[in-house]
Amino acid sequence: MALSRTTKLAYGLGQIAETTKSTGFNIFLFFFFTQVLGLSGTLAGLAVMIALVFDAVTDPLAGYLSDRSRSRFGRRHPFMLAAALPLALTWYLLFTPPPGLDQTGLFLWLTGFAVLVRGAITLYYVPYLGLGAELTTDYHERTSVAAWRGFCGVCGAALVVLLGVPVFFPESAAFENGLLNPAGYPLVAISGAVLMAISIVVSVWGTRANARMGVNPQQQATLGMLKNLQHIWGNSSFRALFLGTLLVSVSIGITQTLNMHLNVYFWGLTSNNIALLGAGVLLGWPAGILLARPLHRRFDKKPSIVGAALVAALAGNIAVVLELLELFPAAQSAAFVPSILLLLFIGGAASGLAMISGASMMADVAQQHADASGQQQEGFFFSAISFTGKIAAAAGYLVAGVGLDLIGFPLQASPSTVASEQIDHLALLSLSAGVFALASACTYSRYQLRQPTNPALAI
Template sequence: MALSRTTKLAYGLGQIAETIKGTGFNIFLFFFFTQVLGLSGSLAGLAVMIALIFDAVTDPLAGYLSDRSRSRFGRRHPFMLAAALPLALTWYLLFTPPAGLSQIGLFLWLTCFAVLVRGAITLYYVPYLGLGAELTSDYHERTSVAAWRGFCGVCGAALVVLLGVPLFFPESAAYENGLLNPEGYPLVAISGAVLMAVSIVISVWGTRSHTGVPAARGQQTGLSLFANLHSIWRNTSFRALFLGTLLVSISIGITQTLNMHLNVYFWGLTSNNIALLGAGVLLGWPAGILLARPLHRRFDKKPSIVVAALVAALASNIAVVLELLGLFPPSHSALFVPLILLLLFIGGAASGLAMISGASMMADVAQQHADDSGQQQEGFFFSAISFTGKMAAAAGYLVAGVGLDLIGFPLQANPSTVTSEQLDQLALLSLSAGIFAFASACTYSRYQLRQPTGPALAL
């Protein structure tokens, strides 16, 4: 039976919490601590890496515990609700360090509260993903559930990029770029904390009637954490998703660390322009999400994610390559903004398609495992993928942070003071992400599950 749109919407709204956290980390955190507060790139990268490793290690544990949880409120909802207040509090503190901290003080503050924020989001998000896999057992309806989650995630990102950046970081005479103004970051802290807590509560309340599929009894209850890992690793399709996620996450870690540096320094964008161009990605994601279901029906899920990974890698790197070669239109050209918008739209569409495809494929792998073994382990499957993604992203953040120090990129610098040589080195450092993104497409091609024959539910 098809799920109601109300249930899908309520579930999807829960994605806003993770998206605000993720977008806030990607856009603001590294830039804030390095270029605004003056923390070295190596220490900032190390701090984020430590937090990601902690987060990655706790992911399988959260999945393992929620898979085995028993309560009248279900397996997932108590964990999700318990995370709301700690997440909001630690997020606020992360962006409001005391004034006058030394390099070590800033490093410890960033490490401590990044760890606590990621711990809180793990407590929420791993059970949340497990709940999504349990809402339906239909092959195509899982794509629909993932699509609703994706659409709501885009809305969360839009709040951060299209509203947060120009609203909290307006241009002023005191700063060449509004993102260098420290007064905007407490506003990021309080608004993000409130929105994340509210989205979690709404999602828990709206899906409260779906308490989860009872875990199979018997052999499952005797499996240890490591026995679970061994059991799911034997699944070829799981390994393809696992290794593909590892490679693409290294790419994402490098890209996310350097993205704001590229926008502010390499491209010379203002905060208003950054928000405007961010619309390209935000419009692309829904397009990719809408394409997921028809492409899955026409070509199946594996070809969709392979092509999406290749297109996303190409779209995110081609403008930088052309600029280095002197072939991209200059920033004052009438073609500059449209071309950037087009590439961002294409990259966003490919990323949205890849995200929906990957989530739907993992739900299928979890269902196959349950059918073959009698073990309902949706939370553990998603947490294992999240584990490798975060471990790899941690490496990407560290590589990018150390790379900034190796090229001697200045801290707390106005855009006009950065040399062309430093900008070229920054661009080359960012292009290293593309190697890992292209490699992920090859790994995804080893996925084996195929579309079943027969009727499927309508969207």
């Protein structure tokens, strides 16, 4: 039976919390601690890596506990609601370190509060993903649920990028780039905390009627956590998603660490231009999400995610390659903004399609496992994928952070003071992400599940 739009919207709104955290980390956190506060790239990368490893290790635990939870409020909702206040508080403190901290103090502050933020989001997000897999058993309705989640996530990212960057970091005579102004980061802290808390509470309240859907006491997990992991590793489709996520997450970690450095130093963009170009990705994501369901029906899910991974890898790196070869339109030319916007739109569409495809495919794998074993372990499946993604992204962050120090990239530097040779090295470092993205497409091709030829046999 199809879910109501109200239920899918309420569920989707919960994605805003995770997207706000992720977008804030990707855009602001590394840049803030290195270029505004002066923490070395190696220490910043190490801090983020430690937080991600902690986050990754706790993911399977959160999935395991929520799978086994029994409550009149359901398996997922108590965990989701319990995370709201800790997430908001630790997020605020992360971006408001006390003044005067030295390198050790900055490293400990970043490490400690990044760990706490990621721990709080794990407590919320792993059960949240498990809830999404339980809302429906229909093969194509799962794509619709994932699409609503994706749309709401785009809206959250839009609030952070299109409003946060130009509003909190306006251009001024005092700073060559608005993002170098430390006064904007406490605003990121308080606005993000409020937005995430509201997102969680609204999603929990809006899906309360579905809290106990999919709960069958006879099918709840009974195996230990390590036994669970050994059991699901035998599923070839799970392995394909697991390894594909590992590779693409290394790519994402490198890209996210260096993206703001590229915007400010390689492309020479102002904060207003960064927000404008961010619209390319944010417009592309909904396009990819809208394409997911018809592409899944026409070509199925595996070809969709493989094609999306290839396109995203190409779109995400070709502009840098062409600029290094002096073949890309100059930043001052009329063709520059449209060219960048087009590539960002294509990359965003491919990323949106890949995200929806991956989430829908994992729900199918979890259902296949439940049918074959009699064990409902949606939370554990999603947490295992999240685990590998975060471990791999941690490696990407560390590689990028150490790479910045190896190329001698200066800290707290205005764009005009950085040597062109160092900027070129920064660009070359960023291209390493493309290798991992291309490899992920090959791995996703090993996925085995297919669309049922008879609708009555749909999972």
